[in-house]
Amino acid sequence: MTPPTPLHLSLAGQAVDVLREQVLTGEIPPGSRVNEVEVAQKLGISRGPLREAIRHLASEGLLTLVPHRGAFVPDASPEDVRALFELRTALECAAAELAASRRTDVDLVRLQEVCAESRRNYKAGQPFPYRLDLAFHRTLLDAARSPYISEQVQLVQQRVVLLRSALADDPPHQHASMDDHDELVRAIADGDAAKASEVMRRHLSRVCAQMLTSLTH
Amino acid sequence: MTPPTPLHLSLAGQAVDVLREQVLTGEIPPGSRVNEVEVAQKLGISRGPLREAIRHLASEGLLTLVPHRGAFVPDASPEDVRALFELRTALECAAAELAASRRTDVDLVRLQEVCAESRRNYKAGQPFPYRLDLAFHRTLLDAARSPYISEQVQLVQQRVVLLRSALADDPPHQHASMDDHDELVRAIADGDAAKASEVMRRHLSRVCAQMLTSLTH
Protein backbone atom coordinates (compact mmCIF):
# COMPACT_ATOMS: atom_id res chain seq x y z
CA MET A 1 0.00 0.00 0.00
CA THR A 2 1.00 3.57 -0.53
CA PRO A 3 2.25 5.26 2.62
CA PRO A 4 0.49 8.42 3.78
CA THR A 5 3.08 10.44 1.92
CA PRO A 6 5.24 9.42 -1.04
CA LEU A 7 8.65 8.54 0.29
CA HIS A 8 10.82 8.62 -2.77
CA LEU A 9 9.73 11.55 -4.92
CA SER A 10 8.07 14.77 -3.89
CA LEU A 11 4.63 15.59 -5.23
CA ALA A 12 6.18 18.42 -7.20
CA GLY A 13 8.63 15.98 -8.78
CA GLN A 14 5.83 13.59 -9.73
CA ALA A 15 3.82 16.47 -11.15
CA VAL A 16 6.80 17.48 -13.27
CA ASP A 17 6.98 14.00 -14.78
CA VAL A 18 3.27 13.76 -15.47
CA LEU A 19 2.99 17.25 -16.93
CA ARG A 20 6.11 16.86 -19.05
CA GLU A 21 4.67 13.69 -20.54
CA GLN A 22 1.35 15.37 -21.25
CA VAL A 23 2.99 18.37 -22.87
CA LEU A 24 5.40 16.34 -25.01
CA THR A 25 2.73 13.94 -26.23
CA GLY A 26 0.45 16.83 -27.10
CA GLU A 27 -2.17 15.71 -24.62
CA ILE A 28 -2.01 19.32 -23.54
CA PRO A 29 -1.99 20.94 -26.99
CA PRO A 30 0.27 23.88 -27.94
CA GLY A 31 -1.33 27.22 -27.29
CA SER A 32 -3.51 25.96 -24.48
CA ARG A 33 -3.39 27.21 -20.92
CA VAL A 34 -2.67 25.19 -17.79
CA ASN A 35 -5.31 25.87 -15.17
CA GLU A 36 -3.74 25.51 -11.74
CA VAL A 37 -6.80 24.51 -9.72
CA GLU A 38 -8.10 22.19 -12.39
CA VAL A 39 -4.82 20.35 -12.94
CA ALA A 40 -4.10 20.25 -9.21
CA GLN A 41 -7.42 18.53 -8.59
CA LYS A 42 -6.85 16.15 -11.48
CA LEU A 43 -3.45 15.18 -10.04
CA GLY A 44 -4.82 15.01 -6.53
CA ILE A 45 -2.37 17.54 -5.12
CA SER A 46 -2.59 21.12 -3.95
CA ARG A 47 -1.56 24.18 -5.92
CA GLY A 48 1.75 24.69 -4.13
CA PRO A 49 3.64 21.70 -5.51
CA LEU A 50 1.91 22.12 -8.87
CA ARG A 51 3.11 25.69 -9.15
CA GLU A 52 6.65 24.55 -8.48
CA ALA A 53 6.28 21.91 -11.17
CA ILE A 54 4.96 24.47 -13.64
CA ARG A 55 7.86 26.82 -12.89
CA HIS A 56 10.28 23.95 -13.40
CA LEU A 57 8.85 23.03 -16.79
CA ALA A 58 8.91 26.70 -17.74
CA SER A 59 12.64 26.76 -16.99
CA GLU A 60 13.00 23.83 -19.39
CA GLY A 61 11.20 25.76 -22.09
CA LEU A 62 8.17 23.46 -22.17
CA LEU A 63 5.88 26.15 -20.78
CA THR A 64 5.85 29.93 -20.98
CA LEU A 65 4.66 31.99 -18.04
CA VAL A 66 2.54 35.12 -18.38
CA PRO A 67 2.16 37.16 -15.19
CA HIS A 68 -1.34 36.96 -13.74
CA ARG A 69 -2.44 34.91 -16.72
CA GLY A 70 -0.85 31.54 -16.16
CA ALA A 71 1.24 29.01 -18.02
CA PHE A 72 0.86 28.24 -21.72
CA VAL A 73 2.23 25.52 -23.95
CA PRO A 74 4.30 27.43 -26.51
CA ASP A 75 3.66 26.96 -30.20
CA ALA A 76 6.66 27.62 -32.35
CA SER A 77 7.20 29.96 -35.25
CA PRO A 78 9.64 29.02 -38.04
CA GLU A 79 11.99 31.63 -36.61
CA ASP A 80 11.96 29.83 -33.27
CA VAL A 81 12.80 26.56 -34.94
CA ARG A 82 15.77 28.08 -36.72
CA ALA A 83 17.12 29.73 -33.57
CA LEU A 84 16.61 26.58 -31.54
CA PHE A 85 18.50 24.51 -34.07
CA GLU A 86 21.38 26.98 -33.96
CA LEU A 87 21.65 26.17 -30.28
CA ARG A 88 21.28 22.45 -30.86
CA THR A 89 23.91 22.53 -33.59
CA ALA A 90 26.39 24.35 -31.39
CA LEU A 91 25.96 21.79 -28.64
CA GLU A 92 25.84 18.61 -30.66
CA CYS A 93 28.72 19.53 -32.95
CA ALA A 94 30.84 20.08 -29.86
CA ALA A 95 29.62 16.77 -28.50
CA ALA A 96 30.55 15.04 -31.75
CA GLU A 97 34.05 16.53 -31.59
CA LEU A 98 34.52 15.44 -28.00
CA ALA A 99 33.14 11.99 -28.76
CA ALA A 100 35.59 11.59 -31.62
CA SER A 101 38.55 12.40 -29.39
CA ARG A 102 37.40 10.52 -26.27
CA ARG A 103 35.47 7.52 -27.49
CA THR A 104 36.38 4.10 -26.19
CA ASP A 105 35.84 0.78 -27.91
CA VAL A 106 32.75 0.27 -25.76
CA ASP A 107 31.31 3.55 -27.01
CA LEU A 108 31.91 2.52 -30.60
CA VAL A 109 30.18 -0.80 -30.12
CA ARG A 110 27.16 0.91 -28.63
CA LEU A 111 26.93 3.43 -31.45
CA GLN A 112 27.25 0.75 -34.11
CA GLU A 113 24.62 -1.33 -32.38
CA VAL A 114 22.10 1.51 -32.44
CA CYS A 115 22.79 2.10 -36.13
CA ALA A 116 22.43 -1.60 -36.88
CA GLU A 117 19.10 -1.77 -35.08
CA SER A 118 17.86 1.19 -37.09
CA ARG A 119 18.79 -0.59 -40.32
CA ARG A 120 17.11 -3.80 -39.24
CA ASN A 121 13.90 -1.96 -38.39
CA TYR A 122 13.99 -0.11 -41.67
CA LYS A 123 14.59 -3.17 -43.82
CA ALA A 124 11.81 -5.00 -42.02
CA GLY A 125 9.48 -2.42 -43.49
CA GLN A 126 9.03 -0.66 -40.19
CA PRO A 127 9.57 3.07 -40.11
CA PHE A 128 12.69 4.45 -38.46
CA PRO A 129 11.27 5.19 -35.04
CA TYR A 130 12.05 8.49 -33.42
CA ARG A 131 12.97 6.48 -30.37
CA LEU A 132 16.06 5.10 -32.10
CA ASP A 133 17.07 8.52 -33.33
CA LEU A 134 16.99 9.77 -29.75
CA ALA A 135 18.91 6.70 -28.63
CA PHE A 136 21.64 7.38 -31.16
CA HIS A 137 22.11 10.99 -30.15
CA ARG A 138 22.08 10.01 -26.49
CA THR A 139 24.68 7.32 -26.99
CA LEU A 140 26.87 9.82 -28.78
CA LEU A 141 26.47 12.21 -25.87
CA ASP A 142 27.56 9.57 -23.41
CA ALA A 143 30.67 9.02 -25.50
CA ALA A 144 31.46 12.74 -25.33
CA ARG A 145 31.71 12.59 -21.51
CA SER A 146 30.84 16.22 -20.97
CA PRO A 147 28.06 16.29 -18.40
CA TYR A 148 27.01 19.91 -18.79
CA ILE A 149 26.83 19.67 -22.57
CA SER A 150 24.83 16.45 -22.28
CA GLU A 151 22.42 18.06 -19.86
CA GLN A 152 21.78 21.00 -22.16
CA VAL A 153 21.37 18.83 -25.23
CA GLN A 154 18.74 16.78 -23.47
CA LEU A 155 16.81 19.93 -22.65
CA VAL A 156 17.06 21.21 -26.21
CA GLN A 157 15.99 17.86 -27.64
CA GLN A 158 12.92 18.02 -25.43
CA ARG A 159 11.99 21.33 -26.94
CA VAL A 160 12.53 19.89 -30.39
CA VAL A 161 10.19 17.03 -29.56
CA LEU A 162 7.64 19.60 -28.51
CA LEU A 163 7.84 21.15 -31.96
CA ARG A 164 8.04 18.10 -34.17
CA SER A 165 4.79 17.70 -35.97
CA ALA A 166 4.76 15.14 -38.76
CA LEU A 167 8.48 14.54 -38.85
CA ALA A 168 8.21 10.82 -38.34
CA ASP A 169 6.89 9.50 -41.60
CA ASP A 170 9.10 10.65 -44.42
CA PRO A 171 11.09 7.66 -45.73
CA PRO A 172 13.68 9.62 -47.75
CA HIS A 173 14.45 11.73 -44.69
CA GLN A 174 14.74 8.65 -42.52
CA HIS A 175 17.14 7.04 -44.94
CA ALA A 176 19.30 10.15 -45.10
CA SER A 177 19.35 10.33 -41.31
CA MET A 178 20.55 6.78 -41.02
CA ASP A 179 23.29 7.48 -43.55
CA ASP A 180 24.31 10.52 -41.54
CA HIS A 181 24.47 8.45 -38.39
CA ASP A 182 26.65 5.84 -40.05
CA GLU A 183 29.01 8.46 -41.39
CA LEU A 184 29.15 10.06 -37.97
CA VAL A 185 30.13 6.79 -36.36
CA ARG A 186 32.90 6.29 -38.91
CA ALA A 187 34.30 9.75 -38.20
CA ILE A 188 34.18 9.07 -34.47
CA ALA A 189 35.82 5.70 -34.97
CA ASP A 190 38.63 7.43 -36.87
CA GLY A 191 38.96 10.00 -34.11
CA ASP A 192 38.38 12.69 -36.72
CA ALA A 193 36.87 15.48 -34.62
CA ALA A 194 36.61 18.01 -37.44
CA LYS A 195 34.78 15.62 -39.70
CA ALA A 196 32.46 14.46 -36.92
CA SER A 197 31.51 18.05 -36.26
CA GLU A 198 30.93 18.74 -39.94
CA VAL A 199 28.77 15.66 -40.46
CA MET A 200 26.72 16.52 -37.38
CA ARG A 201 26.22 20.04 -38.64
CA ARG A 202 25.03 18.77 -42.02
CA HIS A 203 22.77 16.23 -40.34
CA LEU A 204 21.09 18.78 -38.09
CA SER A 205 20.80 21.21 -40.97
CA ARG A 206 18.82 18.61 -42.86
CA VAL A 207 16.65 17.78 -39.88
CA CYS A 208 15.94 21.46 -39.32
CA ALA A 209 14.97 21.99 -42.94
CA GLN A 210 12.72 18.96 -42.78
CA MET A 211 10.97 20.31 -39.70
CA LEU A 212 10.49 23.69 -41.30
CA THR A 213 8.82 22.23 -44.38
CA SER A 214 6.59 19.91 -42.34
CA LEU A 215 5.73 22.87 -40.14
CA THR A 216 4.38 25.03 -42.92
CA HIS A 217 2.17 22.26 -44.36
CA MET B 1 0.99 54.14 -20.09
CA THR B 2 1.26 51.06 -17.95
CA PRO B 3 2.89 48.32 -19.98
CA PRO B 4 1.13 44.98 -20.27
CA THR B 5 3.41 43.75 -17.52
CA PRO B 6 2.57 45.28 -14.15
CA LEU B 7 4.98 47.66 -12.49
CA HIS B 8 5.04 45.35 -9.55
CA LEU B 9 7.21 42.33 -10.10
CA SER B 10 5.96 39.29 -8.24
CA LEU B 11 7.50 38.63 -4.86
CA ALA B 12 9.04 35.47 -6.25
CA GLY B 13 10.63 37.51 -9.03
CA GLN B 14 12.04 40.02 -6.60
CA ALA B 15 13.33 37.23 -4.40
CA VAL B 16 15.10 35.71 -7.42
CA ASP B 17 16.91 39.00 -8.08
CA VAL B 18 17.95 39.52 -4.46
CA LEU B 19 19.06 35.95 -3.93
CA ARG B 20 20.95 35.79 -7.22
CA GLU B 21 22.84 38.91 -6.24
CA GLN B 22 23.66 37.51 -2.83
CA VAL B 23 24.84 34.22 -4.26
CA LEU B 24 26.96 35.76 -7.01
CA THR B 25 28.64 38.27 -4.72
CA GLY B 26 29.42 35.55 -2.20
CA GLU B 27 27.26 37.17 0.45
CA ILE B 28 25.84 33.70 0.76
CA PRO B 29 29.10 31.74 0.64
CA PRO B 30 29.56 28.51 -1.35
CA GLY B 31 28.75 25.42 0.64
CA SER B 32 26.25 27.18 2.88
CA ARG B 33 22.61 26.29 3.16
CA VAL B 34 19.63 28.53 2.45
CA ASN B 35 17.20 28.37 5.34
CA GLU B 36 13.70 28.92 4.00
CA VAL B 37 12.05 30.44 7.09
CA GLU B 38 15.02 32.57 7.94
CA VAL B 39 15.47 34.04 4.45
CA ALA B 40 11.73 34.45 4.01
CA GLN B 41 11.55 36.54 7.16
CA LYS B 42 14.60 38.55 6.13
CA LEU B 43 12.97 39.33 2.77
CA GLY B 44 9.61 39.97 4.38
CA ILE B 45 7.79 37.37 2.30
CA SER B 46 6.31 33.97 2.98
CA ARG B 47 7.87 30.65 2.14
CA GLY B 48 5.77 30.02 -0.95
CA PRO B 49 7.26 32.64 -3.25
CA LEU B 50 10.69 32.06 -1.74
CA ARG B 51 10.53 28.37 -2.56
CA GLU B 52 9.68 29.23 -6.17
CA ALA B 53 12.63 31.61 -6.26
CA ILE B 54 14.94 28.94 -4.88
CA ARG B 55 13.74 26.42 -7.45
CA HIS B 56 14.30 28.97 -10.19
CA LEU B 57 17.87 29.67 -9.12
CA ALA B 58 18.46 25.93 -8.88
CA SER B 59 17.39 25.59 -12.51
CA GLU B 60 20.01 28.21 -13.35
CA GLY B 61 22.66 26.19 -11.55
CA LEU B 62 23.22 28.75 -8.80
CA LEU B 63 21.78 26.46 -6.14
CA THR B 64 21.63 22.70 -5.74
CA LEU B 65 18.62 21.06 -4.13
CA VAL B 66 18.84 18.14 -1.74
CA PRO B 67 15.51 16.48 -0.91
CA HIS B 68 14.38 17.14 2.65
CA ARG B 69 17.62 18.98 3.31
CA GLY B 70 17.24 22.22 1.43
CA ALA B 71 19.17 24.36 -1.05
CA PHE B 72 22.93 24.77 -1.03
CA VAL B 73 25.30 27.11 -2.83
CA PRO B 74 27.48 24.75 -4.88
CA ASP B 75 31.23 24.87 -4.57
CA ALA B 76 33.07 23.71 -7.62
CA SER B 77 35.65 21.03 -8.14
CA PRO B 78 38.30 21.42 -10.87
CA GLU B 79 36.43 18.76 -12.80
CA ASP B 80 33.28 20.91 -12.73
CA VAL B 81 35.20 23.89 -14.02
CA ARG B 82 36.56 21.91 -16.94
CA ALA B 83 33.16 20.47 -17.87
CA LEU B 84 31.50 23.85 -17.54
CA PHE B 85 34.05 25.44 -19.83
CA GLU B 86 33.45 22.72 -22.41
CA LEU B 87 29.85 23.89 -22.50
CA ARG B 88 30.83 27.55 -22.57
CA THR B 89 33.31 26.92 -25.37
CA ALA B 90 30.74 25.10 -27.46
CA LEU B 91 28.28 27.96 -27.09
CA GLU B 92 30.61 30.92 -27.47
CA CYS B 93 32.54 29.48 -30.40
CA ALA B 94 29.25 29.05 -32.20
CA ALA B 95 28.31 32.60 -31.24
CA ALA B 96 31.63 33.86 -32.60
CA GLU B 97 31.02 32.07 -35.91
CA LEU B 98 27.53 33.49 -36.22
CA ALA B 99 28.74 36.95 -35.26
CA ALA B 100 31.40 36.80 -37.96
CA SER B 101 28.86 35.96 -40.62
CA ARG B 102 26.07 38.26 -39.47
CA ARG B 103 27.74 41.29 -37.95
CA THR B 104 26.72 44.74 -39.11
CA ASP B 105 28.81 47.90 -39.04
CA VAL B 106 27.01 48.93 -35.88
CA ASP B 107 28.03 45.69 -34.20
CA LEU B 108 31.64 46.25 -35.19
CA VAL B 109 31.66 49.75 -33.77
CA ARG B 110 30.26 48.52 -30.48
CA LEU B 111 32.82 45.74 -30.22
CA GLN B 112 35.70 48.07 -31.01
CA GLU B 113 34.44 50.57 -28.47
CA VAL B 114 34.43 47.99 -25.70
CA CYS B 115 37.96 46.94 -26.61
CA ALA B 116 39.11 50.56 -26.69
CA GLU B 117 37.65 51.25 -23.27
CA SER B 118 39.44 48.24 -21.89
CA ARG B 119 42.75 49.55 -23.26
CA ARG B 120 42.16 53.01 -21.84
CA ASN B 121 41.43 51.60 -18.41
CA TYR B 122 44.46 49.38 -18.57
CA LYS B 123 46.87 52.12 -19.65
CA ALA B 124 45.52 54.39 -16.94
CA GLY B 125 46.95 51.90 -14.50
CA GLN B 126 43.54 50.55 -13.59
CA PRO B 127 43.01 46.81 -13.73
CA PHE B 128 40.96 45.33 -16.52
CA PRO B 129 37.62 45.10 -14.78
CA TYR B 130 35.60 41.96 -15.05
CA ARG B 131 32.69 44.20 -15.94
CA LEU B 132 34.26 45.07 -19.29
CA ASP B 133 35.04 41.46 -20.04
CA LEU B 134 31.38 40.61 -19.54
CA ALA B 135 30.40 43.58 -21.68
CA PHE B 136 32.60 42.36 -24.52
CA HIS B 137 31.20 38.86 -24.53
CA ARG B 138 27.67 40.23 -24.31
CA THR B 139 28.20 42.59 -27.23
CA LEU B 140 29.53 39.71 -29.27
CA LEU B 141 26.44 37.70 -28.39
CA ASP B 142 24.17 40.47 -29.58
CA ALA B 143 26.04 40.49 -32.88
CA ALA B 144 25.43 36.75 -33.26
CA ARG B 145 21.65 37.28 -33.24
CA SER B 146 20.81 33.83 -31.95
CA PRO B 147 18.48 34.31 -28.99
CA TYR B 148 18.60 30.79 -27.60
CA ILE B 149 22.40 30.63 -27.73
CA SER B 150 22.61 34.04 -26.08
CA GLU B 151 20.26 32.95 -23.33
CA GLN B 152 22.30 29.85 -22.56
CA VAL B 153 25.60 31.72 -22.61
CA GLN B 154 24.26 34.20 -20.08
CA LEU B 155 23.32 31.36 -17.77
CA VAL B 156 26.69 29.69 -18.15
CA GLN B 157 28.53 32.94 -17.54
CA GLN B 158 26.59 33.33 -14.33
CA ARG B 159 27.83 29.98 -13.17
CA VAL B 160 31.36 30.99 -14.11
CA VAL B 161 31.01 34.14 -12.04
CA LEU B 162 29.94 31.94 -9.15
CA LEU B 163 33.21 30.03 -9.46
CA ARG B 164 35.69 32.79 -10.15
CA SER B 165 37.82 33.29 -7.11
CA ALA B 166 40.87 35.50 -7.57
CA LEU B 167 40.70 35.71 -11.33
CA ALA B 168 40.58 39.46 -11.48
CA ASP B 169 44.05 40.56 -10.56
CA ASP B 170 46.58 38.91 -12.81
CA PRO B 171 48.02 41.53 -15.20
CA PRO B 172 49.56 39.11 -17.73
CA HIS B 173 46.27 37.32 -18.00
CA GLN B 174 44.40 40.56 -18.45
CA HIS B 175 46.72 41.65 -21.19
CA ALA B 176 46.36 38.35 -23.00
CA SER B 177 42.60 38.59 -22.74
CA MET B 178 42.54 42.03 -24.30
CA ASP B 179 44.74 40.79 -27.12
CA ASP B 180 42.35 37.89 -27.64
CA HIS B 181 39.41 40.26 -27.77
CA ASP B 182 41.12 42.45 -30.35
CA GLU B 183 41.98 39.48 -32.51
CA LEU B 184 38.42 38.25 -32.21
CA VAL B 185 37.06 41.57 -33.40
CA ARG B 186 39.40 41.52 -36.41
CA ALA B 187 38.23 38.03 -37.37
CA ILE B 188 34.61 39.11 -37.04
CA ALA B 189 35.29 42.25 -39.05
CA ASP B 190 36.75 40.06 -41.81
CA GLY B 191 33.73 37.78 -41.65
CA ASP B 192 36.11 34.88 -40.99
CA ALA B 193 33.89 32.52 -39.03
CA ALA B 194 36.45 29.73 -38.74
CA LYS B 195 39.09 32.03 -37.34
CA ALA B 196 36.65 33.70 -34.94
CA SER B 197 35.73 30.31 -33.58
CA GLU B 198 39.36 29.30 -33.24
CA VAL B 199 40.36 32.49 -31.44
CA MET B 200 37.41 32.17 -29.08
CA ARG B 201 38.36 28.59 -28.31
CA ARG B 202 41.94 29.62 -27.51
CA HIS B 203 40.71 32.53 -25.41
CA LEU B 204 38.38 30.41 -23.31
CA SER B 205 41.02 27.72 -22.99
CA ARG B 206 43.34 30.29 -21.45
CA VAL B 207 40.64 31.65 -19.15
CA CYS B 208 39.78 28.14 -18.02
CA ALA B 209 43.41 27.32 -17.28
CA GLN B 210 43.75 30.56 -15.34
CA MET B 211 40.71 29.73 -13.25
CA LEU B 212 42.00 26.25 -12.53
CA THR B 213 45.34 27.52 -11.27
CA SER B 214 43.77 30.24 -9.15
CA LEU B 215 41.35 27.66 -7.81
CA THR B 216 44.01 25.33 -6.45
CA HIS B 217 45.89 28.13 -4.67
Next chain:
DNA sequence: AACGTGTCAACTGTCGACAGTTGGCAGTTT
Protein backbone atom coordinates in the same frame (compact mmCIF):
# COMPACT_ATOMS: atom_id res chain seq x y z
C1' DA C 1 -24.31 50.55 -34.55
C1' DA C 2 -19.97 51.67 -32.50
C1' DC C 3 -17.72 53.06 -28.47
C1' DG C 4 -16.63 53.75 -23.77
C1' DT C 5 -17.71 52.28 -18.87
C1' DG C 6 -18.85 49.57 -14.85
C1' DT C 7 -19.29 45.22 -12.97
C1' DC C 8 -18.09 40.39 -12.15
C1' DA C 9 -16.46 35.72 -12.27
C1' DA C 10 -12.25 33.20 -12.75
C1' DC C 11 -7.80 32.73 -11.89
C1' DT C 12 -3.23 33.71 -10.11
C1' DG C 13 -0.28 35.48 -6.18
C1' DT C 14 0.35 35.05 -1.41
C1' DC C 15 -0.02 33.66 3.28
C1' DG C 16 -0.07 31.05 7.76
C1' DA C 17 -0.40 26.47 9.71
C1' DC C 18 0.08 21.39 9.88
C1' DA C 19 2.48 16.97 8.81
C1' DG C 20 6.47 14.15 7.74
C1' DT C 21 11.42 13.57 7.44
C1' DT C 22 16.28 14.29 8.73
C1' DG C 23 20.45 14.69 11.36
C1' DG C 24 22.21 15.05 15.85
C1' DC C 25 22.39 14.19 20.82
C1' DA C 26 21.77 11.84 25.14
C1' DG C 27 21.50 7.62 27.32
C1' DT C 28 22.36 2.79 27.32
C1' DT C 29 24.82 -1.41 26.16
C1' DT C 30 28.94 -4.23 25.16
Next chain:
DNA sequence: AAACTGCCAACTGTCGACAGTTGACACGTT
Protein backbone atom coordinates in the same frame (compact mmCIF):
# COMPACT_ATOMS: atom_id res chain seq x y z
C1' DA D 1 35.67 3.84 24.94
C1' DA D 2 33.00 2.57 20.85
C1' DA D 3 28.68 1.39 19.03
C1' DC D 4 23.88 1.07 19.09
C1' DT D 5 19.14 2.90 20.19
C1' DG D 6 15.58 6.05 21.00
C1' DC D 7 14.20 10.69 21.26
C1' DC D 8 14.00 15.57 19.83
C1' DA D 9 14.41 19.95 17.61
C1' DA D 10 14.71 22.02 13.16
C1' DC D 11 13.53 22.11 8.78
C1' DT D 12 11.26 20.95 4.43
C1' DG D 13 6.95 19.31 2.01
C1' DT D 14 2.19 20.15 1.71
C1' DC D 15 -2.30 22.04 2.29
C1' DG D 16 -6.47 25.09 2.48
C1' DA D 17 -7.92 29.85 2.48
C1' DC D 18 -7.65 34.89 1.50
C1' DA D 19 -6.38 38.91 -1.45
C1' DG D 20 -5.28 41.20 -5.83
C1' DT D 21 -5.45 41.24 -10.82
C1' DT D 22 -7.22 40.21 -15.44
C1' DG D 23 -10.22 39.61 -19.32
C1' DA D 24 -14.91 39.49 -20.65
C1' DC D 25 -19.58 40.58 -20.64
C1' DA D 26 -23.50 43.60 -20.05
C1' DC D 27 -25.09 48.13 -19.90
C1' DG D 28 -25.51 52.90 -21.02
C1' DT D 29 -24.01 56.81 -24.11
C1' DT D 30 -23.21 59.25 -28.51
